[in-house]
Amino acid sequence: xxxxxxxxxxxxxxxxxxxxxxxxxxxxxxxxxxxxxxxxxxxxxxxxxxxxxxxxxxxxxxxxxxxxxxxxxxxxxxxxxxxxxxxxxxxxxxxxxxxxxxxxxxxxxxxxxxxxxxxxxxxxxxxxxxxxxxxxxxxxxxxxxxxxxxxxxxxxxxxxxxxxxxxxxxxx
Numbered sequence: 129x130x131x132x133x134x135x136x137x138x139x140x141x142x143x144x145x146x147x148x149x150x151x152x153x154x155x156x157x158x159x160x161x162x163x164x165x166x167x168x169x170x171x172x173x174x175x176x177x178x179x180x181x182x183x184x185x186x187x188x189x190x191x192x193x194x195x196x197x198x199x200x201x202x203x204x205x206x207x208x209x210x211x212x213x214x215x216x217x218x219x220x221x222x223x224x225x226x227x228x229x230x231x232x233x234x235x236x237x238x239x240x241x242x243x244x245x246x247x248x249x250x251x252x253x254x255x256x257x258x259x260x261x262x263x264x265x266x267x268x269x270x271x272x273x274x275x276x277x278x279x280x281x282x283x284x285x286x287x288x289x290x291x292x293x294x295x296x297x298x299x300x
């Protein structure tokens with residue numbers, strides 16, 4: 129099965145599209161509100177926080193989409209978990225470094241930054257929930273069911289023993 133037909137890919141792509149649209153809307157609203165609250169420092173604080181939330185939350189979906197390219201490979205599970213965990217660790221380190229670099233900057237308004245960051249994260253979580261609730265994906269969507277050719281003949285038993293087996297008695 130190719131990675132294009134995995135049900136999770138459709139969900140992740142839909143989530144990324146909705147996230148991009150909501151990020152643009154939040155950036156406009158955040159810039160206006162941030163400017164009204166704290167001038168240019170508020171505007172930049174809101175824009176940076178919303179962009180930071182969008183980038184970091186989208187990286188998880190992108191990492192999973194990239195890892196899904198190895199679906200069906202014998203090493204898919206280690207590749208998948210290595211990519212996802214590596215992405216999470218990288219995001220964590222970059223997030224901490226970014227916060228340390230932004231700490232104490234005169235052009236950054238801390239309250240607007242934190243509120244915008246929280247709004248961006250909550251909006252992303254709401255998008256994830258809405259997308260997952262609206263997509264109707266069966267629990268076994270990535271499973272191939274057996275065909276009629278795979279089903280045993282009515283006279284065969286489950287172990288493949290034939291009529292010439294002395295221990296197998298045929299029905300009257």
